[in-house]
Amino acid sequence: MFYYLIRKLLFLIDPEKAHFLTLKYLKIEKIQLFNFFRTFRKPLKEIKCMGLIFKNKLGAAAGIDKNGEYIEALSEMGFGFIEVGTVTPLPQIGNPKPRIFRIVSMEGIINRMGFNNLGIDNLIKNIKKSNFKGIIGVNIGKNKNTSIENAINDYLICIEKIYIYASYIAINISSPNTISLRNLQYGILFQNLLKKIKKKQRELQKKYFKYVPIAIKISPDLSKKELIIIAKQLIKYKIDAVIATNTTLDHSSVSGLKNSLEQGGLSGLPLQKKSTDIILILSKILKRKIPIIGVGGINSIASAKEKILSGATLIQIYSGLVYHGPKLVRRIIHHI
């Protein structure tokens, strides 16, 4: 109830400003606010995935905390893991504002942020500063000015720098807001990417005596045929997990509604079924050889359970948090 009152005020202002105001508030208030709720928390069952121990199945999706500035506040909310980023080798400002749009009646969000972030070095500083001892995934991407032919290099730079600070690394090749990025999901570009990141992972494992799992984050706009090819390659290259899915370019489910014609990736409830369908197809091919992290439109306990029943070992949310607030996190983690 309390969050829905605050939401009324937050929804009067620009979505990007509302996002930062909320996170800043949570950062300041985190101790008082969440310690109160923690008193009522019962111990939860831990989950093993990618060789790591997660305190629960629900994570904060990439994009909520691009620069790792709110790791503790998000953890205090109850999330079992936090995926920070997307970060790129160099800082970049992203697309012009406004670049986030709400589709309130459908609990949807369209964003075209374009990897605005302060760069990998700044993220490392923030991770080092934080006292968080849980699972931090670091989601990495390529800089806008790096050509798609040289994109792999950007991923390798980020992997090399972040390796010892990340619990796992997520390779984002599915954001629709960086030109040609999604081409990395296909053919020889995809195979080369997988080959080179696995080689880098092996080198760094030897150097640091530490294995850091690597997950690939995919788009919901792939056909079944494309998904089958991707899944087979993931198995071939022994990728540690697949994150399904990023936002969709298909706005047909919100057509006619305010903001539906804005360019960018659609998330939230309108993405729910599409991402679940992708998880269902993937899980049939992967047969639990590679874990799936399910994300897209989770806005209730039922939709969280549906993702898990469809084959996801872990789940993440972003838009659901905007529409339902921190209570949704607590409700989900206590019921799945």
Ligand SMILES: Cc1cc2nc3c(=O)[nH]c(=O)nc-3n(C[C@H](O)[C@H](O)[C@H](O)COP(=O)(O)O)c2cc1C
């Ligand atoms: C404003 C916004 C920014 C996002 N930024 C990123 C990002 O930087 N990297 C990424 O991999 N996904 C990003 N996402 C996608 C989410 O991580 C998630 O995959 C997608 O929103 C579907 O989940 P949801 O329906 O729970 O929001 C972003 C989503 C939103 C709404």
